[in-house]
Amino acid sequence: MATPRPRARLLAAIIPMVQECGVHAAGLTELLARSNTSRNSLYQHFPAGKGELVEAATRIVSRVVQSHLSAMADKLPEADSAEQWLDELFAFWREPLEASDYRLGSFMLAAALDETNAAVQDAAGQAFSEWTNQLANGLVSSGFADDAARSMAGLLISAIEGAIVLSRAQASSQPFDDARTQLSLLLSHQRAAALVHP
DSSP states (O other): OOOOOOHHHHHHHHHHHHHHHHHSSSSSHHHHHTOOOOOOHHHHHHHTTHHHHHHHHHHHHHHHHHHHHHHHHHHHOOOHHHHHHHHHHHHHHHHHHHHTTTTOOOOHHHTTTTOOHHHHHHHHHHHHHHHHHHHHHHHTTTTOHHHHHHHHHHHHHHHHHHHHHHHHTTSSSSHHHHHHHHHHHHHHHHHHHHHHHO
């Protein structure tokens, strides 16, 4: 099996580092050690340094999450229950968090809080908007009105990000359980209303 090239190794290393400790605390020395990459390679592939690397990683993470959300949006109209759909939606974030013993937080939240790099913050803001739109489109396909779909999609993204933060702080997945319990009631109510008033 071929060894990944330096650019790929840098990207693969920076993502969990940001999830673990945020953008600012993701130091260059540790990054180079984890990626087995030289400082020269970093600046060859990312001339502006760590900020440019984090921006590139933000866009990659955004696409990966958007792919999951696209698949989940497609499944929503045929989902057996709101609870089952939410469990599958949340598992994308919940399972890696549990597997890391609650060390890996939200990459996108960390990117959004990087106030020293406007490009990273902009990329994070764009990601959240794209994710919301993706879910909103799925909700519309399930019969939701446009405004209700947009509002529900925004709430789902906020609940996911909030559950990650709380779960990590409390070393417990209970926040995801709580979010599922309450959101399933709301989602079921909205789906029923959409069927009554198509």
